[in-house]
Amino acid sequence: MLKHPAVGTIEPVRALASSAKPGVLAVITGIEGPSYRPLGATMAILGNGSLVGSLSSGCIEADIALHAAECLQKGQPASIVYGRGSPFADIQLPCGGGLEITLVPNPDQVVLQEVAERSARWQVCILTLDTTSGSLSIEDDGETRRNNAVVMIRFEPETFFYVFGKGPETVSFSGLVQSTGFPALVLSPDEETLMAVAETGCCTRHLTSASFPKDLVLDQFSAVVLFFHDHEWEPPILQRAVATEAFYIGAQGSHRAAAVRLSEMAALGASGSDLERIAGPIGLIPSVRDPRTLAVSVLAEILQKRLS
Structure with a gap:
């Protein structure tokens, strides 16, 4: 009945939506081969350095946080690759696959707040991310998928x-x-x-x-x-x-x-x-x-x- 590649986890979105300090939204926007987490999985890097959510079994989160700090300073979205095709030979993914992570500094809080509010109202919500510009928008329906530079992340109410x-x-x-x-x-x-x-x-x-x-x-x-x-x-x-x-x-x-x-x-x-x-x-x-x-x-x- 509920068939789709992934369902987004709302906690990182909630954390960024309610944060008083600038932060970074990290999203898995590409997968090659096996992966610990699905397309559309999210993590928040908050202004105080704390992390909400995860994108692996723990092998890349610290490095993502370093890139996020640089991304936040520059104020521009960035994409980093781990595993297959990655320039970081010293960071290996145990699953043997490859991940593309898109970092969005200062993500639109109005959009994130709407996603969080819809979740609180027990409604399905689709968060759309343009990986090039970092812009966010909301759709009412759809599945988690990628179409060229745009990634759609489906958030469903928990059971x-x-x-x-x-x-x-x-x-x-x-x-x-x-x-x-x-x-x-x-x-x-x-x-x-x-x-x-x-x-x-x-x-x-x-x-x-x-x-x-x-x-x-x-x-x-x-x-x-x-x-x-x-x-x-x-x-x-x-x-x-x-x-x-x-x-x-x-x-x-x-x-x-x-x-x-x-x-x-x-x-x-x-x-x-x-x-x-x-x-x-x-x-x-x-x-x-x-x-x-x-x-x-x-x-x-x-x-x-x-x-x-």
Whole structure:
């Protein structure tokens, strides 16, 4: 569903958009062979010398910062090449490929602020960079790609996780999601679960009935996961979930539990296409019983679905 070469990371853009001092935007604008990061990956070199983001596994960032300082002093955009075809023989890329990095001094903050604001509003935004002039502009739609001297970078909202359930599986999964930096809301009828989840830093909400709150608005960047042992909670929640644009909907349980779940949903009027949207058993690793391993397995499955 979401097929494109790369999705831009918003943190470097946010950092430059809010910086009171001059800075440099560094962008991967060309790739030859294998690469650790994709076309359109960004990094910010701030006026105080700090870096936000990365363009490699750590082998070129310090050198990029040196070139960025020179670029900022001259006030002109510049391109540098690492790996294949590079004049810097002493700097090697472990992947064996080649990277072109375009440096943009004092990038247009108005444009960057608009990109950051659209991201905060959960909107797709395309940042267009002219590698010759360093000028930036915004498009409403498109994919990450290069066309002659122009590079388009697609910024999408991050996956938002709506987690319903109770018990150690809910706590482990929400803790993992929180630790990886994804936004999430955990909804549970169990106060003990909510307290444990809150300690991980996740937002929580108390469920008072087996229902899907009407004020939740899910889009194509949303994932819904259910971790209930009392499976009677599932059909009413899933019935509303399949009516949303969520790209992933799944529920914990065995093959038998999944079959019963689908049968109960069919009795509630769910169509065949609705039932096909519900994953279960969930996770890439079959028959997992440990909550921590299940959490990793399910998160990996969701991210694979998002990027497929």
